[in-house]
Amino acid sequence: MIRATEVHEAAALEARLSAIGARIKGVDDPSVPFDDYYTTPEFSWLRAEAPATAWRETVSLLAEMIRFPKIDAAGVDEAKKTMARLVAKRDGSARETAAERLDALLAPGHPLTHRVLGTSASVASIGLDDLVRFQKAFATGGRMIVTVAGPVATSDVVAALSADLGGLSAGDPPPSAPPVPRSAVPGVDEATLGKPQAAIALGTVIEFKSEDRPALVVAVAMLSDRLAFDLRETRGLAYSVDSTLRPWGDAWRWDLQMGTRPENIAEAVDGLRQGASAFREAEIRPEDVARTINAVRGRALMRRMTRISLAYEAGMEVMRGEAAGDERRMLEALALVSADDVKRVASRYLDPARLSRVVVH
Amino acid sequence: MRRSSPLMVWILTLAAAGAALAATPTTEVTLDNGLRVILIPHHANPMVASAVVVASGVTHEPAKAAGASHFLEHLLFNGTTSRSQKQLYDDVDRLGAYNNATTREDHTLFTMLAAKDLAEKALAIQADMLFDSTIPAENFDKERKIVLEELSRDRSDPDYDTESAFRAFAFAGTPIARPVLGTEATLTGIARADVLAYYKDRYVPGNMTLVVMGDFAPDDMLALVKRTFGRAPRGTSKPAPAAAWPARPGANLATAKAEGSPDRVLAAFPVDIDPYDPRATAISVLLSAASEGEDAPLRVALTSRGVPAEDATLSLERRVRPLSTVVLDARIDAASDPAKVLDAMAEAIRATRAGGAARARLARFVSQAASDGVLARDQILYFPMLRSDRIIGSPKGFLDAEPTLAAALPPSTWDAAAELLVKGLGFVRARATGAGRADGATRWEPPAETALPRPLPISSRERSATDCGTWSRAATTRTSSRSTSRSFHAPRPSRKGKTGSRTCCTGR
Numbered sequence: 058m059i060r061a062t063e064v065h066e067a068a069a070l071e072a073r074l075s076a077i078g079a080r081i082k083g084v085d086d087p088s089v090p091f092d093d094y095y096t097t098p099e100f101s102w103l104r105a106e107a108p109a110t111a112w113r114e115t116v117s118l119l120a121e122m123i124r125f126p127k128i129d130a131a132g133v134d135e136a137k138k139t140m141a142r143l144v145a146k147r148d149g150s151a152r153e154t155a156a157e158r159l160d161a162l163l164a165p166g167h168p169l170t171h172r173v174l175g176t177s178a179s180v181a182s183i184g185l186d187d188l189v190r191f192q193k194a195f196a197t198g199g200r201m202i203v204t205v206a207g208p209v210a211t212s213d214v215v216a217a218l219s220a221d222l223g224g225l226s227a228g229d230p231p232p233s234a235p236p237v238p239r240s241a242v243p244g245v246d247e248a249t250l251g252k253p254q255a256a257i258a259l260g261t262v263i264e265f266k267s268e269d270r271p272a273l274v275v276a277v278a279m280l281s282d283r284l285a286f287d288l289r290e291t292r293g294l295a296y297s298v299d300s301t302l303r304p305w306g307d308a309w310r311w312d313l314q315m316g317t318r319p320e321n322i323a324e325a326v327d328g329l330r331q332g333a334s335a336f337r338e339a340e341i342r343p344e345d346v347a348r349t350i351n352a353v354r355g356r357a358l359m360r361r362m363t364r365i366s367l368a369y370e371a372g373m374e375v376m377r378g379e380a381a382g383d384e385r386r387m388l389e390a391l392a393l394v395s396a397d398d399v400k401r402v403a404s405r406y407l408d409p410a411r412l413s414r415v416v417v418h
Numbered sequence: 419m420r421r422s423s424p425l426m427v428w429i430l431t432l433a434a435a436g437a438a439l440a441a442t443p444t445t446e447v448t449l450d451n452g453l454r455v456i457l458i459p460h461h462a463n464p465m466v467a468s469a470v471v472v473a474s475g476v477t478h479e480p481a482k483a484a485g486a487s488h489f490l491e492h493l494l495f496n497g498t499t500s501r502s503q504k505q506l507y508d509d510v511d512r513l514g515a516y517n518n519a520t521t522r523e524d525h526t527l528f529t530m531l532a533a534k535d536l537a538e539k540a541l542a543i544q545a546d547m548l549f550d551s552t553i554p555a556e557n558f559d560k561e562r563k564i565v566l567e568e569l570s571r572d573r574s575d576p577d578y579d580t581e582s583a584f585r586a587f588a589f590a591g592t593p594i595a596r597p598v599l600g601t602e603a604t605l606t607g608i609a610r611a612d613v614l615a616y617y618k619d620r621y622v623p624g625n626m627t628l629v630v631m632g633d634f635a636p637d638d639m640l641a642l643v644k645r646t647f648g649r650a651p652r653g654t655s656k657p658a659p660a661a662a663w664p665a666r667p668g669a670n671l672a673t674a675k676a677e678g679s680p681d682r683v684l685a686a687f688p689v690d691i692d693p694y695d696p697r698a699t700a701i702s703v704l705l706s707a708a709s710e711g712e713d714a715p716l717r718v719a720l721t722s723r724g725v726p727a728e729d730a731t732l733s734l735e736r737r738v739r740p741l742s743t744v745v746l747d748a749r750i751d752a753a754s755d756p757a758k759v760l761d762a763m764a765e766a767i768r769a770t771r772a773g774g775a776a777r778a779r780l781a782r783f784v785s786q787a788a789s790d791g792v793l794a795r796d797q798i799l800y801f802p803m804l805r806s807d808r809i810i811g812s813p814k815g816f817l818d819a820e821p822t823l824a825a826a827l828p829p830s831t832w833d834a835a836a837e838l839l840v841k842g843l844g845f846v847r848a849r850a851t852g853a854g855r856a857d858g859a860t861r862w863e864p865p866a867e868t869a870l871p872r873p874l875p876i877s878s879r880e881r882s883a884t885d886c887g888t889w890s891r892a893a894t895t896r897t898s899s900r901s902t903s904r905s906f907h908a909p910r911p912s913r914k915g916k917t918g919s920r921t922c923c924t925g926r
Contacts, residue, residue: 059712068713075711075782078789108789138728142680142749149678151574254570282511290503293563296571318570348511355514359531362463363797 060136061127070118079107079115081122096173100376101195106365109208113217120221123196133185140180147174152316154248155256155417159312162244162413163262164237169306197228204372206364237262237306244413255319255418257326260312261411262305265402271390272398273406277302277311279341279349279399280407284313284332294321294328304377311407319418326414333409341396341403350391357388444818445636449644451652452624456809456817457639458631460798466537466632466639468530468544469802471809474620475524477593477658477738483608485600486616488521489565493613494528495519496557498550503557506543515540520803523594524658524738527806531799534633541630541646548621549650558610566606569599576679580851584684587672588847591664594741623647624655627809629817631798661741663688663845669859671756672849681852683759685746686735687842693736694812699787699823700835705732705744707783708766708776715769715776719762725754732766736807744842756850757862764843764864770836777832784824791821 059074059081061067074081082104084096103123107115147153160170174180203222205214239262265273281300288294298315313333317325360366374383445457474487495517497503510517515532517540528548532540572578582597589595600608628647630639676682691698709716709732720727730748737743746763750756769776794804802809805820819826843864 066712068711071711071713072779072782075786078785078792080789106793108792135728138726145680149576252574254567254574282507286504286507289564290507291560293560294567296564296568316567316571318567348508351514352511355511355532356516358514358533359465359516359799362465362799 059122060132061129062121063125063127064121070122074115074118077107077111077114079105079111079118081105081115081119098169098171098173104365104369112207112209112214116214116217117221120218123201123222124225126192128185128188128192130185133183133188137180137183140174141177144174144177144180147172148177149250149252151250151252151254151256151417152314154250155258155314155415158246158248158415158417159258159260159413162246162415163260163310164306167237167306168234169237194228196225198222198225199227199230201225202372202375204368204375206368206371234306237308239264239308243411246413246415248415248417250417252418253318254316255322255416257315257317257322257329258312258415258417259314259326259329259412260310261408261413262308263311263406263411264308265406269398269402269406271387272394272402273302274353274387275346275349275391275394276336276399276403276407278353279345280333280336280403282349282352283336283339284315284329287332288315288325288328292324292328294325298329300333311412313412322416322418326416330409330412333407333412337403337407337409341400343396346394346396346399350394354388354391357384444815445640446814447640449623449648451648451650452622452655453647453650454627455640455643455647456627456629457634457636457643458629458798458801458817459634459636460631460796461633462796463798464534464633465798466532466534466540466630466634467798467802468537468541469629469631469806470528470544470548471627471629471802471806472526472528472548472621473524473625473658473810474526474616475522476596476598477524477661477741478620479593479596479616481593481596482604483600483612483616484596484604485565485598486608486613487526487620488598488600489562489605489608490553490613490617490620491519491521491526491528492561492565493553493558493617494547494551496561497552497554498546499552500546500550501543503554506547509539509543513540513543515543516799517543520806521598522807523598524741525806525810527803529799529803537632537634537639538642538646541642545646545650548626551617553610553614553617555610558613562605562608565599566602569602569605572599576676580676580679580682581684583674583851584686584849587849588684588686589743590667590847592661592741593659594737618653619656622653622655623650624653629802629809631801658738663740666845666847667859669861670847671760671862672859673756673855674849674851674857675853675855676851677853679851679853681750681752681754681850681855683746683748683750683756683848683850685760685763685846685848686743687845687847688740689734689742689744689838689842690740691742691838692739692811693742693808694816696823696827696831697835697838698734698736698742698808699820700827700831701744701839702734703780703783703787703824704770704776704832704835704839705734706786707779708732708770710783711779713779714766715774715779716762716766718775719765720748720759723758723762725758725762726751730759732763738810744839746848752852752854756848757860759850760846760848760862761865763846767839767843768867770839772829772833772836774836777836780832787824788822791823795821 059067059071062070065073083102103119105115105119157170157172164170172179175183201222203218243261277300284300285298288298289296295315295317298313300311300313303310303312313329315325315329361370370384371381374381443459446455448454474490476484476487479486495503495506497506501509513532513536515530515536517530519526519528521527528544530540530544585597586595599605628643630643634642689698689701691701708714709730711717716730716732717727720730728749730746730750732744732746735743735745744767746759748759750759766776768774771777794801805817808820809817846862846864848862
């Protein structure tokens, strides 16, 4: 829901955005499956989509929401009720609980493991003054990245942003996050929620040479496909099972995750571990590598078909300190990955003995 | 060097209004085998998306085989007369294509996305799955276990049982009372022979509409479609079993205890209308005007009755006639009276008539709908997905006109739509749940109308002015997509009222 600013009441702001055909989204939608991409410990976000004919007013309204939000007691109370509901839903999710507990095993106390939605107690304790202070400290030029995609001249966009957001104070630079611990001994954790489906999460922090990233991306995708074919398509133990590689703080995370009914937990955990071990020993055929590269590139290109996706990717590159176009170049580099490369990086980096494990049932 | 958190990332995307619409006239033909084909050129990316809407959903299933459509959708990814399951998956991966499917109440939707120069191979695979699947006996029980896992996953969310129980009560006597996924009992009882018979019955070209969208010349694509989908035998296309709404129960407001769930009121009433009828478009927009936003009539009506109005929506669920419904979904506090929520709903619905508070807000929602239409049309994979509930049986040219339909409706259509909504209030069925609610049922009737409409909040009197004014402004949408490092999932059109939809990622 759009909230009021010092300039517009909420209803008037909503009306204006609707009238020009603009949409602004600032939170994940809990009713949409897997719409959890922006509930992340790394950043807060706002997303706007509008017809090109209305781009200038959309920028103005967005800037107004950032610079001049109306933070009052009634609005805070209402937001806290919404937050409390989201926290309760999150607390009841086996998948979310498993992910949180795995994070905590891998980097105890690290800011990346803090709950984005908070806890019932922390949400209840937030006051009006806290939010006012937070807005002043965080809605600053030094913490903000704006990315734009669309049929508008760059110079016009820069001029508009300078006019509407140039008045923001630079603010303090973001604090440096501590490094993620690298040498954690694999941990084990378990919790009971009594849900019809259990969540299994295995993961570890890894470091690798940057030139190995394309091969590692392919290796993890191949492992994911093999796990899915074994555990899902052959044994029927899961609706979803996969392996992922993703940046995590100043390091990377290699994870395996799966949902399964409680009676399958032992077989599923064993299957994940065995599958990861077998992959390191398996023959890697060039035709399988070529097929996986096509699949990975196809999925990545599919995610870059819309302007909002391009803007998102550009923003993430800036935030991660990458050069513009790095993600595209990484995709191009996949074409050079060989079966030997995959074999080498799997053996070197994908060690199942390093995986911590959480089961929530 | 990595910038440290926390950090505000601000993303702005601009779409070219109208450009996509003006340049993309569609081609519509019906092949000799009965397959309806809609071709929509769109040249923004060198890609082609193929979507097949199959008239196969719970509305077509025998009651004892509830969940068969969704189960069958899974099974079609298990191998064909020319491909094993592994070959099927490998062939899709080799193309770098995306292959997936979704089962909804009255149809199943298959989607394939590939680079344009690989479109023929991709469509050939899709046609192979749809017409030549073998439903391998050796995979049947494995796939049943996967569907049971999916059901377990969904049931882990307390909302699933709440919504299933609501559907069973509100839609009792109709096929849509049954869950799309089926139940443990029905899934366990389905035999391969039942599914095979159902497959032969439903998966014939005459029960399908193929929508191809992307970077192609229509004549070339039509020839390609004939080479792939055109080879399927005609078969016999059967209509869905007749459905009708039984009389409303005397006690139409049920209450039930639900541990671990927030208090919630779900209510529905039928609207006897085809999903592609222009009045359906009008109803969708009117319901947005009645329920969305800070100054929405529904929110005002709830607040005036002392019900905290944090999250309440009204929406139209479009299905084949006569199964479309309007659904109210309201999260309330434990102390609130569900009957007051329904009273507020009635007031908001009545406000959609000429002179009402919702009608006074209409212009901006028409503009929003038009904008939504343009943005949806700009996304070749999502557009058929977002419109699949209104494709079956739609008149020729419907998809071309649909994105800007709301802006072109005459006042008489808005009036007729509002009257349908008001009439529906006499058929409401509702269910309230919460940890403190007791099991029971009572009768709710819409309250008598007051002589004068509730005064509008000042902010509602903005420029919208009239409900028959100049709407031909910029068009627009409400779709979304995102790019992330994680796996892809398509967005649902809206959270509203999707109490039975199934978005299933069968493929990879």
